[in-house]
Amino acid sequence: xxxxxxxxxxxxxxxxxxxxxxxxxxxxxxxxxxxxxxxxxxxxxxxxxxxxxxxxxxxxxxxxxxxxxxxxxxxxxxxxxxxxxxxxxxxxxxxxxxxxxxxxxxxxxxx
Amino acid sequence: xxxxxxxxxxxxxxxxxxxxxxxxxxxxxxxxxxxxxxxxxxxxxxxxxxxxxxxxxxxxxxxxxxxxxxxxxxxxxxxxxxxxxxxxxxxxxxxxxxxxxxxxxxxxxxx
Numbered sequence: 191x192x193x194x195x196x197x198x199x200x201x202x203x204x205x206x207x208x209x210x211x212x213x214x215x216x217x218x219x220x221x222x223x224x225x226x227x228x229x230x231x232x233x234x235x236x237x238x239x240x241x242x243x244x245x246x247x248x249x250x251x252x253x254x255x256x257x258x259x260x261x262x263x264x265x266x267x268x269x270x271x272x273x274x275x276x277x278x279x280x281x282x283x284x285x286x287x288x289x290x291x292x293x294x295x296x297x298x299x300x301x
Numbered sequence: 302x303x304x305x306x307x308x309x310x311x312x313x314x315x316x317x318x319x320x321x322x323x324x325x326x327x328x329x330x331x332x333x334x335x336x337x338x339x340x341x342x343x344x345x346x347x348x349x350x351x352x353x354x355x356x357x358x359x360x361x362x363x364x365x366x367x368x369x370x371x372x373x374x375x376x377x378x379x380x381x382x383x384x385x386x387x388x389x390x391x392x393x394x395x396x397x398x399x400x401x402x403x404x405x406x407x408x409x410x411x412x
Contacts, residue, residue, distance in 0.1 A: 230404060231404065232307075232389065232405050236404070246398055249401070280345070288350050290335075292344035292345050292346070294344055298406070
């Protein structure tokens with residue numbers, strides 16, 4: 191089954207404690223991306239990757255890091271989380287915009 | 302800042318009516334536009350995309366694009382309660398690699 195998986199699905203953490211949200215896709219897609227979704231603000235792109243070892247900033251990259259060492263994985267790293275990073279995070283992958291699939295989402299609460 | 306604007310709604314229509322969802326965008330260079338549907342608690346899923354001026358029909362859905370007016374719309378004919386969801390409009394940043402989303406319009410179809 192073609193899918194994008196994210197882990198964990200839910201996470202409660204404290205300010206400053208480093209965390210990683212994993213994202214994996216099994217569709218051999220070149221493109222992967224991370225978004226955050228907040229009420230009233232819609233989906234905002236954090237980082238994206240056009241291919242392995244190629245990443246670029248989206249609209250809200252501050253406080254986040256990513257890496258793309260292999261095609262299937264695109265982890266999102268929060269080195270020092272803060273409460274304003276409390277949000278719903280989506281990973282997506284696609285062979286083109288017409289085939290962009292979203293993962294199930296990770297709900298993060300930073301205390 | 303490039304923007305995509307949508308009325309947040311909620312938009313309420315009776316079952317069987319036509320639902321009209323609208324979106325405007327600021328980046329005159331954007332060429333590609335997408336409509337995603339997001340059920341409550343779920344991830345967005347792509348339902349329509351449009352690249353050319355005019356109408357594009359797919360079943361009960363029609364996407365309309367007017368580049369001169371920088372306006373995109375989605376019509377849902379014979380609306381069903383199962384169409385109740387939030388609809389997200391997105392445009393490709395003309396620099397490539399990024400999708401810019403609107404805030405989403407919540408649609409409620411009443412039986």
